[in-house]
Amino acid sequence: MVNLDDxxxxxxxxxxVSLLSTCNLGCIYCTMGSEDEIAHDHRPQTPAANFVKIIAGLHGQLNLKTIRLTGGEPLLYRELETVIKGITALGIADVRMTSNGFLLERMAPKLKAAGLRSVNVSLDAMDxxxxxxxxxxxxxxxxxxGIEAAIACGLEVKINSVIMQGQNDKQILPLLNYAFKQNVPIRFLEVMAMGHLFGNSEKHLFTQHQILDVIASRYNFVRLARKTSATANYWQTEQGGIFGIIGNESEPFCQDCNRLRLDAEGNIYxxxxxxxxxxxxxxxxxxxxxxxLQQAMQQKQNLHFVGSALSMMHIGG
Structure with missing residues (x-):
């Protein structure tokens, strides 16, 4: 294992791992919304064998515990099952995915069979x-x-909801109630200063405190202990429902971040x-x-996420 000086x-x-920079949605916190941005990328997709080769080298140095597959939208990656099987063959059993869920209903069972353990599904409104x-x-x-198919086939499921001031902040309780009905955790995310929102995210920010105020209008809850390297803070309601908030502005988590990122072109961040x-x-x-890897470690922020002009579609959430 490599000893990183930090x-x-x-x-x-x-x-x-961002498998590709293509998505079939055009979420306003990710893209400007032009069809050129959200149309299918006609460049060849990176072969699964290339990803597995790079991951094998990193695993040999780092003894990785978890791989999370992202995009763009990873369900558009044609060799998704192959790359999952290749990762598990390296001895990394905890393979997860973040998806918009649009194609998940038909794909969930075969991804579970390939070795996928869990999926985080983006859902930003119930209306x-x-x-x-x-x-x-x-x-x-x-x-x-897609969410309900993933639950039914035995995948661990979490819901991710990016909350934006004046856009979907009225959806917090409907989203929370849906997650509780499905008996899965939900995480509300403060909008991130990435891509076209870099330097322009403050007007869209709906803070952790504001989210808690909305939830407190309907539920009583207590805060749970934060796990090491967790991105989210979690709370539990009196009824047993679990919700989290990823407060990258309100309560940064840089101090023990253990994440490394690989994009579809083979670059690490x-x-x-x-x-x-x-x-x-x-x-x-x-x-x-x-x-x-030492260079990548030097990129980490000391205390607070500051954002980047890098598109979330390119590097994943």
Missing amino acids: KYNRSFKTLR AETFFAVTRRKQLQRTLA GCLSNNNPIPLNGNENNIELTGK
Whole structure:
């Protein structure tokens, strides 16, 4: 294992892999919404074998515990089952995915069979009109059907909801009630200063405190102890429902972040707040790879996420 020199004693144990920079939704916190941005990318997708080769090298150095597959939208990646099987064959059993759920209903069972353990599904509204306003796509029911299919086939499921001031902040309680009905945790996310929102996110920010105030109007709850390296703070209601808030502005979690990111072109990043790619090809020797991992560790923020012009569609949430 590589010994990373970091005054906060941070390490890389979770690798987030952006399989492609394409999405079939046009969420307003991710893109400007032009069809060029959200149309299918016609460039060839990176072969699963390339991803597995790079991940194998990183695992050999870092003893990774968790791989999270992201995008763009990972369900659009044609070799998704193959890459999941390749990762588990490396001895990494905890393979997770973040998805918009649009194609999940038909794919969930075979992904579970391939070795996927859990999925976080983005759901930003329970009202069809608000869902369309945020995602620029209709068919809210497709996402709900995907969530329920994933639950039914035995995948661990969490719901992720990005809350934006004046856009979907009235959806907090409906989203919470749906998650409680499905008996799955939900995490509300403060909007992140990424891509087109870099330097322009404050007017959209609906804070952790504001979210808690809304929930307190309906539920009594207590705060749960935060787990090491967790992105979310969690609370439990008197009825037993669990919800979390990823308060990257209100309550940053940089101090023990253990995440490393790999994009679809084979570049690694130590932090979302840094858009300087560090290229890998899977052929690095141990010394070369250690040096690049040291560079990635130096990208981490000391105390607070500051954002980047890097698009979330490129590097994943």
